[in-house]
């Protein structure tokens with residue numbers, strides 16, 4: 299029987315609740331098909347307060363030996379600044395392992411009523427995940443109080459832009475063959491104009507895919523007004539971040555939005571985590587919706603080559619939601635939703 303080595307990083311807040319729930323579901327899905335040999339790492343803001351670092355110096359090298367990483371959420375701004383916690387754990391993992399393709403699906407699960415009239419949408423957001431606005435380049439130029447200047451440089455490389463767009467084109471090919479590239483090339487003169495150029499250039503290699511270009515502001519409106527017209531969206535790191543919280547909202551909330559940080563070359567582990575954060579406002583109350591984590595777990599099983607088990611998890615989630623379980627905030631506890639999904643898996 300295949301044994302996958304899984305690194306589990308529950309992290310902070312509801313990250314702990316939803317990964318605990320998801321591991322039960324994933325073990326149930328594994329049944330006698332395969333095993334998930336899980337090693338849990340306590341890296342989090344609590345760990346930082348004790349050790350002065352979010353993860354040990356050899357943390358990345360430790361993770362490199364695993365087949366996949368499953369993460370809850372990182373961040374506890376009341377005690378550790380986000381600029382410290384996220385740049386000390388989550389973001390370095392994405393970058394070090396070249397997890398440049400962030401896949402975030404947005405559709406309504408069976409039984410879930412989103413806030414929109416439109417219900418028949420099925421969007422796959424492909425977010426660039428290693429550079430752009432998240433490059434960490436820049437600095438603060440002090441010119442005396444009242445005159446400070448802060449610079450944040452977004453870096454877009456040919457390699458980075460081309461590989462994410464190619465990834466998007468391939469995804470579009472496997473779906474409805476429509477790719478929308480999201481930029482802001484009317485206001486941003488360099489990076490986004492370059493991105494548009496690369497998109498046009500690559501589109502020649504994918505004549506079977508219809509390409510649309512949209513500005514981020516127009517896309518935000520489109521996702522609310524006519525999401526059913528969208529198929530694959532490709533966006534830069536920051537634009538993709540913002541659009542996927544919007545995507546989460548139209549699919550019923552952050553508790554439903556899954557995310558896979560993929561290294562397509564498979565020369566380092568990929569990481570799976572819900573779109574949402576640590577939700578300090580609801581942490582520890584057993585009310586976090588774990589479905590986003592379950593779905594991210596299904597993405598992980600798919601990536602590991604366990605398509606049948608991945609499919610079983612998604613079917614079990616939708617069996618539960620179709621029965622009204624977990625479809626609205628406050629309706630069911632985390633444990634109730636988890637129990638319903640496991641029952642559906644084992645039925």
Ligand code: NAD
Nearest residue numbers: 371372373374375380552553573574575576577580586587
């Ligand atoms: P958040 O996603 O944690 O919460 C936003 C809102 O959505 C809150 O009202 C929360 O209660 C609700 N929510 C989120 N997930 C939910 C779930 N599964 N079920 C029910 N309700 C849910 O965003 P935030 O408040 O901006 O961030 C809190 C912390 O998490 C910050 O430190 C932030 O930097 C961090 N963060 C981490 C990640 C990550 O690790 N991938 C992602 C986003 C935010």
Ligand code: IPM
Nearest residue numbers: 372373384388389539573575
């Ligand atoms: C996400 C999160 C992270 C991001 C933050 C916590 C750095 O919002 O995964 O969407 O911006 O990528």
Ligand code: MN
Nearest residue numbers: 539540543573
């Ligand atoms: Mn985000």
